[in-house]
Amino acid sequence: MTPLLRTSGLMVRYGPVEAVRGIDFEIGEGEIVAFLGANGAGKSSTLNALVGLVPVHSGTVEFLGRDITHDPAETLAPAGLTLVPEGRRVFNTLSVAENLRMGAYGIREKAAVAEAWDRVYDLFPILAERRGQFAGTLSGGQQQMLAIGRAMMSGPKLLLLDEPSLGLAPLIVEQVFELLVRLRGAGVTLGVVEQNVARSLQIADRGYVLSGGRIVGQGSAAELATSEALSGAYLDG
Amino acid sequence: MDFFLQQTVNAVSLGGTYALLALGLAVVFSIMGLINFAHGELMTIAGYVLMYCGLAGLPFVLSIGLAIGAATVAAVLMERIAFRPVRNASGATMLITSFAVSMVLQVLFQNLISVRSQPVLLPPLLTDSVRMFGFVIGVNKLLSIAATVVMLIFLDWFMKRQKTGIAMRAAAEDFAVARLMGIRANSVIAGAFALSGLLAGVAAVLWVSQRASVDPLMGFTPVLKAFIAAILGGLGSLRGAVAGGFLLGFIEIYLAAYLPPEWQEFRDPIGLVLVVIVLLIRPNGLIPAPALKAHKV
Numbered sequence: 014m015t016p017l018l019r020t021s022g023l024m025v026r027y028g029p030v031e032a033v034r035g036i037d038f039e040i041g042e043g044e045i046v047a048f049l050g051a052n053g054a055g056k057s058s059t060l061n062a063l064v065g066l067v068p069v070h071s072g073t074v075e076f077l078g079r080d081i082t083h084d085p086a087e088t089l090a091p092a093g094l095t096l097v098p099e100g101r102r103v104f105n106t107l108s109v110a111e112n113l114r115m116g117a118y119g120i121r122e123k124a125a126v127a128e129a130w131d132r133v134y135d136l137f138p139i140l141a142e143r144r145g146q147f148a149g150t151l152s153g154g155q156q157q158m159l160a161i162g163r164a165m166m167s168g169p170k171l172l173l174l175d176e177p178s179l180g181l182a183p184l185i186v187e188q189v190f191e192l193l194v195r196l197r198g199a200g201v202t203l204g205v206v207e208q209n210v211a212r213s214l215q216i217a218d219r220g221y222v223l224s225g226g227r228i229v230g231q232g233s234a235a236e237l238a239t240s241e242a243l244s245g246a247y248l249d250g
Numbered sequence: 251m252d253f254f255l256q257q258t259v260n261a262v263s264l265g266g267t268y269a270l271l272a273l274g275l276a277v278v279f280s281i282m283g284l285i286n287f288a289h290g291e292l293m294t295i296a297g298y299v300l301m302y303c304g305l306a307g308l309p310f311v312l313s314i315g316l317a318i319g320a321a322t323v324a325a326v327l328m329e330r331i332a333f334r335p336v337r338n339a340s341g342a343t344m345l346i347t348s349f350a351v352s353m354v355l356q357v358l359f360q361n362l363i364s365v366r367s368q369p370v371l372l373p374p375l376l377t378d379s380v381r382m383f384g385f386v387i388g389v390n391k392l393l394s395i396a397a398t399v400v401m402l403i404f405l406d407w408f409m410k411r412q413k414t415g416i417a418m419r420a421a422a423e424d425f426a427v428a429r430l431m432g433i434r435a436n437s438v439i440a441g442a443f444a445l446s447g448l449l450a451g452v453a454a455v456l457w458v459s460q461r462a463s464v465d466p467l468m469g470f471t472p473v474l475k476a477f478i479a480a481i482l483g484g485l486g487s488l489r490g491a492v493a494g495g496f497l498l499g500f501i502e503i504y505l506a507a508y509l510p511p512e513w514q515e516f517r518d519p520i521g522l523v524l525v526v527i528v529l530l531i532r533p534n535g536l537i538p539a540p541a542l543k544a545h546k547v
Binding site: 064065066085086087088089090091095096098102104105106107111112114115116118119149163167 | 416420426431433
């Protein structure tokens, strides 16, 4: 297993508050890795630090063998690393097609953009139907599809997802998880932060359990499903 | 009736200039949350370029191009030199910075050029008027309306059809996510300033072509009006800026035309009262910006 992404001693601070207190983890090529833990455990801060949305206080992040710790956010999507942010955050005032166009911002060749568009529309036929519609008028589930589709436009090697099932109807949640499995089948490596622990352990290969900004448990999905670290992490908050 | 139509042409002409200026302010505000008080000095720079080009005997069309180009370049330089270092500072810091830029430029104009108003040579055609539909319209009014229409069409095309324009709209809505997409903060902000400079340059040409003079404080009044227009329309909203600009133009011209002579002295306050009434009814402006929060870079 080649690690696609590796952190060592990753630390994130917001002023005096330590959100992530020095964590080491790896995401291997072709894996689905779940990050689990209660609210405030530091999961979102970790993902945001990986993509440069919040500064890394100390420690290092390596992607494809290169140190990207302090790379600005805008350089990472073109390098193959992107994030589907928590709460979807589609551009409400842009059309579906424009949202997707922004996802492929780093791609210059018109033909390559058209190809990415086709790929995403194949993945999400509903987006093709609604391409001219403002993203703000889509349902929550469709917005999540758009947020994932937008991230897929850049052709990422590693796709990070922050709470992709949050606030969605159960049926849609199921579709999202099925989609993640399909994306992995298409060769994308996934790092997923999820509240839906049971369902994410069903699709994940491995997982890390975070609590209070530290990793308190790790292992294969099967091991974690029965582990005490996991139940402890949620009980302790 | 003729008088009314005549005044309507004047209102569209003036409102269009306000709309272009308000758009320039809105483009920058929507992306970085900066209210650029030095926008007026971009106009003044374009005005002086027109003046010097006239003195040098350049053809007017070429002068226009140089004036607009100068305002565009000046806007980009302003961002690079003055606003980039304070980009992540509070809105108040950015506002004060823009006041400083504005004053520094005014003092430079006063000391390096002249404190007094300077005449700008205009082609005689501009001061002509034509007879249309039974009433007389100044050529400069017609050209000003035409220029405004062309600019609005260009801007609409740019914001909807061009990758950079779509990126500006995306960045205005959610800067952090725009960066995630690979949209570079520096280039999108520089682009917004270039666009605002272009709009200020065009507005300056229109402004000067109605007055044939330029002075160090030339930009102050129109840009103050443009602020009012931008707020009237909904600060940070591009459509709102256009709507606010035209509405303010109509209010000013109709008040000047129809207020009884003994009330004319109070024209501006009455106009502002009307603006306040609109804002009481629509506190976020005529067409509010979708995201009232300005994301930090």
